Amino acid sequence: MNDDGALNLAASARFSAGTLRVQAGDLLTRFRRPPRADLAAPAEPPDSRLARDILALATEAYSPALLGHCQRCWYWADTFARIDGVRYDPELLYAACLLHDIALGGPDVPASCFAVHGAHLAQQRLHDWGLPDDFAATVAEAITLHMNPRVSLREGPEAHLLHAAAHLDVAGTRAVQIPRTRLREVIARHPRDGFADDFGRRFRHEAAVRPRSRAAVAWRLGMRVPLRLNPLNRRTGPADQIIPWLEKLR
Template structure:
């Protein structure tokens, strides 16, 4: 597998020009998603009866080690978010007919916010973006657990890219699915494409208790402490509002 380099936005502090470009693309994306969000909020979303939840996530060696790490590092709000992302990622794979590695996606979902935890938050000398720092933490952990290079590199790439405005499937199925799942759970992107009763099933398995307030507090801190990061730009252009108004929280 050829390893793809993270985008310049992911590797470094954003320059002023990069901030404007990232903000412009993010706002355009938010505007495109407004009709779907309203459709979902009004209860007129997908009726696709073919979409269903898998009973259990994968149970391979790396999956078990990643779950152990996640349960040790996260508070309940972020842990449940990561577990919801696994189910949402699989649902988007079904809907979009995307073939993927279940264990790889599960590990990426579990660890994609690991750098938001007190245990793994970036230090001043680390990458300026929590997603990129978390991607490095995930890769190093996987290497220590005996994962092969292709597996650990793909997880790293998926996690680093999950804050990008888009993550094309051509750049990797797992990155595409993690990106779609995280955006659905956080801001309700593409909520109208998943049946409301299925969203409710996911929320029942992994409750959203205090998720909105805890995530908002955490991202506000990240934006303040890392003002040249992608999350700082997203927060500045109003990310808090789709978090609060997310129709998935109403399912």
């Protein structure tokens, strides 16, 4: 991948192969034993001046559907941290979750990848707020990496958890590992109303205007299918109606 996020032919092939492997692996998780139902309550987002500034920026920048996605990602990331035993920095993770789609679907993204451009925007804003260079760089790296098929723990706990959270909320990856009570609680707090339509429009735009990006390759690989069939989608009623979907997958 080039510095601006463009994929050459070889990188595009590696990204495609990695994405398909992850999708196949996720199918296998549906045969695992369901998770414990007594997972500890999720942590609340950090209560700090920085967190409030981040939320204000996200609220201004996003549509309601995309804001809800980013807010759910915080809770999913914390849940995966508890399941996998990962420690993280709350403010780093919150910044990465809330700002990871800051450039998605934008009309004036100069880079070849919205995640790369979004990382630059987030890093610059954090610098403007007086955050240390290493803090801003860690957030930017997590945002850049979240579109990869995999993000290992070696690449940073916040990057690893953001990736897991975003892929759950968009495509349902690892959904069967989340206790049903957690699913109910998070979706009740931040409903998924209109998310699939909003997100799908943005990715179609990315595929059209940035055809060498990871988003474009993912869309051409059929991303619309897991987006639409994500068992977390609330189609016709209250959040509890997602649970029968998940029970069929367990």
